[in-house]
């Protein structure tokens with residue numbers, strides 16, 4: 705936690721929609737005049753694509769069938785923790801980019817499946833924004849969640865998450881349904897052990913729930929649209945949340961528990977703006993007062 709250099713962390717599994725949620729944050733940052741520096745969880749993978757394949761082969765040969773990008777030890781989590789800590793203390797730190805495909809390769813000048821060099825953040829930012837798989841990890845060794853001032857979980861129900869991943873990986877990363885299905889299966893152990901526990905450490909979770917049949921996600925022809933879904937928004941600490949304001953502003957929303965509201969899927973952007981803008985304003989105002 706840092707009053708001077710706050711950190712916002714958006715955590716979700718692969719395909720959950722964290723990159724999509726980043727667009728909403730970018731809109732809020734632009735509108736509120738907040739200078740945010742962004743980092744991606746993929747930058748902290750331990751291995752590039754070829755090394756990861758070799759590591760997987762070696763682990764399988766030794767009888768370990770659970771190793772995946774979700775595993776703590778497939779990522780430089782100490783380095784991610786250090787980046788959060790350095791930012792909290794100094795307002796700067798280091799990141800790099802994992803290049804997924806040809807389009808990103810053009811932008812970054814590195815081959816798909818490799819990393820760029822490490823680089824320093826730009827000076828003078830108001831907040832650090834993280835988006836990725838491990839932004840709310842808390843273990844005996846790694847205390848990433850402790851450094852983040854606002855932690856958001858993006859976590860569609862699992863069939864929907866798989867549909868989103870399969871469609872995105874096929875459409876923009878060139879994988880087949882079978883290849884993505886293998887990845888989903890291999891990652892399941894650490895989905896349970898490394899990803900799910902983080903959603904008890906987050907301040908707010910956004911859980912998209914489809915209202916159409918997704919019972920066989922592997923043959924779904926398209927991703928359920930915002931109109932074909934609801935979103936459950938759960939606050940870890942509901943004190944200070946003005947639920948009656950939210951329910952009156954978001955048409956057709958309702959409270960399902962004392963700390964949760966349910967909104968139509970097509971109101972997600974509005975709900976995020978209403979909920980997150982004052983929280984971001986508070987972080988930035990506190991920082992500016994101190995400076």
Ligand SMILES: Nc1ncnc2c1ncn2[C@@H]1O[C@H](COP(=O)(O)OP(=O)(O)OP(=O)(O)O)[C@@H](O)[C@H]1O
Pocket residue numbers: 716717718719720721722723724725836868869871872912927928929930972
């Ligand atoms: N609220 C939503 N409504 C409809 N489609 C969505 C929504 N959120 C995400 N998607 C779709 O799901 C797919 C995956 O989303 P996105 O790329 O944001 O995931 P991600 O969590 O960033 O994945 P990764 O970490 O693997 O990059 C995309 O095709 C995106 O358009």
Ligand SMILES: O=C(CO)[C@H](O)[C@H](O)COP(=O)(O)O
Pocket residue numbers: 717718719746753773802804817837877
């Ligand atoms: O989205 C991911 C994790 O969030 C990717 O699976 C990961 O970045 C590695 O991708 P690839 O195996 O395609 O190089």
